[in-house]
Amino acid sequence: MLLGIACVASPLHAQRSDPLATQQRRSVIGVAAARIAPAVVNVSVVRRQRTLPRNIFEQMMVPRGYEQVVEGLGTGFLVTSDGLIITNQHVTAGAEQIVVTLRDGRDFPARLLGEDDHTDIAVLRIDTTGLPVAAIGRSRTLQIGDWVVAVGNPYGLLLGNPEPSVTAGVVSALGRDILPGADQSSVYVDMIQTDAAINPGNSGGPLVNAEGEVVGVNAFILSQSGGNVGLGFAIPIERALRVANEISAIGRVRRGWVGVDIAEQRQQGSNWRSQPGLQVRRVSTEGPGSRSGLLAGDLIVRVNDVTMRNFLNWERLLLDLAPGDSLQLSVSRADGVHNVVLVASDLPSVTAERVMLRDLSLITVTAAIQAERQLATPRGALVVAAGPSWQRSLGIQNGDVIIQVNNYSIATADQVGQVFAWLRGKGGVRIFFTRGDQVIYADLGAAP
Numbered sequence: 001m002l003l004g005i006a007c008v009a010s011p012l013h014a015q016r017s018d019p020l021a022t023q024q025r026r027s028v029i030g031v032a033a034a035r036i037a038p039a040v041v042n043v044s045v046v047r048r049q050r051t052l053p054r055n056i057f058e059q060m061m062v063p064r065g066y067e068q069v070v071e072g073l074g075t076g077f078l079v080t081s082d083g084l085i086i087t088n089q090h091v092t093a094g095a096e097q098i099v100v101t102l103r104d105g106r107d108f109p110a111r112l113l114g115e116d117d118h119t120d121i122a123v124l125r126i127d128t129t130g131l132p133v134a135a136i137g138r139s140r141t142l143q144i145g146d147w148v149v150a151v152g153n154p155y156g157l158l159l160g161n162p163e164p165s166v167t168a169g170v171v172s173a174l175g176r177d178i179l180p181g182a183d184q185s186s187v188y189v190d191m192i193q194t195d196a197a198i199n200p201g202n203s204g205g206p207l208v209n210a211e212g213e214v215v216g217v218n219a220f221i222l223s224q225s226g227g228n229v230g231l232g233f234a235i236p237i238e239r240a241l242r243v244a245n246e247i248s249a250i251g252r253v254r255r256g257w258v259g260v261d262i263a264e265q266r267q268q269g270s271n272w273r274s275q276p277g278l279q280v281r282r283v284s285t286e287g288p289g290s291r292s293g294l295l296a297g298d299l300i301v302r303v304n305d306v307t308m309r310n311f312l313n314w315e316r317l318l319l320d321l322a323p324g325d326s327l328q329l330s331v332s333r334a335d336g337v338h339n340v341v342l343v344a345s346d347l348p349s350v351t352a353e354r355v356m357l358r359d360l361s362l363i364t365v366t367a368a369i370q371a372e373r374q375l376a377t378p379r380g381a382l383v384v385a386a387g388p389s390w391q392r393s394l395g396i397q398n399g400d401v402i403i404q405v406n407n408y409s410i411a412t413a414d415q416v417g418q419v420f421a422w423l424r425g426k427g428g429v430r431i432f433f434t435r436g437d438q439v440i441y442a443d444l445g446a447a448p
Helices: 011-016 019-025 028-039 056-061 237-250 288-292 311-319 367-373 388-394 413-423
Strands: 040-050 067-078 084-087 095-101 107-109 111-116 121-125 147-152 165-176 191-194 206-208 214-221 232-236 260-262 278-283 299-303 326-333 336-343 355-357 360-364 381-386 401-405 429-435 438-444
Touching: 028 040, 028 067, 028 147, 028 165, 028 206, 040 084, 040 388, 067 147, 084 237, 095 111, 111 237, 121 237, 147 191, 147 214, 191 214, 214 237, 232 237, 278 288, 278 311, 288 336, 299 311, 355 413, 360 413, 381 413, 388 438, 401 413
Parallel strands: none
Antiparallel strands: 040 067, 040 095, 067 084, 084 121, 095 107, 111 121, 147 165, 147 206, 165 191, 191 232, 206 214, 214 232, 260 278, 278 299, 299 326, 326 336, 355 360, 360 381, 381 401, 401 429, 429 438
């Protein structure tokens, strides 16, 4: 027999439902989390990766054109009520499909407006209005020891609902410059370091201050195990917003170029963190550095009254440099110290004429573009944008350089289209391209 049991509210139960009592016990962290949570979104991506054989055994075992579908997870946050979202570029890289899930569980297909691998920022848009917007703070007001909250979606929707997770910590350090890895395209300088836990799926989520204002974009952790050990890093919000504004306005980031290569002093055992200036390794003959009078072998001692102690100091200055901005350099030579004014110009790859082959965008490699992109090859056709069909069929990526098609050497972007037209209807095509210091080839059944 079932018994009916009446539920009588206890004093404790009444206290828990009392809004005033709830407000009194809410912590600073709770207030910050409640303010930012509605604007935090889950970012789910699908990318298709073509497996390239790495040796002769894989050439025999792996089917030609073998692809695998890879799912990726990340976080983003809304910066406008009509669906503009900031996240990390490494979350969206190579994505064929992007779905954004709001806190209330609604899913929206997202358009990638643009991405900047240099700063690791990407901008998405979903087609809806009336959305909650993240409050924006200033990273420059942070101090070491301030409370901060990292908000994100660790492991995406595997946890069963889209409610973002909250972790708290303090600002451990400011202005951190991180030594880049061998395969890293982003430049992580002037970063916010925090011990708030950042886990897989948190990339692209907001780091907020005690008022619930976004002060950074969570980017990565340093860990030998792959798990959080209290060394998390966030991109300052000022940089993220500058990149997002330019992408949403003109579709790309305007970045200044100086045409100067600095020698990286990172040899084993050397004290690369503190050097007596930065040695100029190379000056592009077509660049601003050459016009300013800089010479290979010069020692750059100070820039804008900042002492140059290692190459990361230089990278920090260049990362936020816009075309037309100037740098005041103190340069040491055998005959003394010289003052040099270096005025940045547009990137050569931006102003170069583009050749379009369907959704493949190419430019001719010149001395200036080789210097800008630090390419291993002085000639060929640089891939500046490769659509999904090219990525699937060839495994080709942005930044690759096409150097040969069948037996035809490629020196300019135009030649790629000309050779394709000549080979059309004449059988298979083998395309050779460089990636870093490697030469890779891929086969097509016929010329496109």
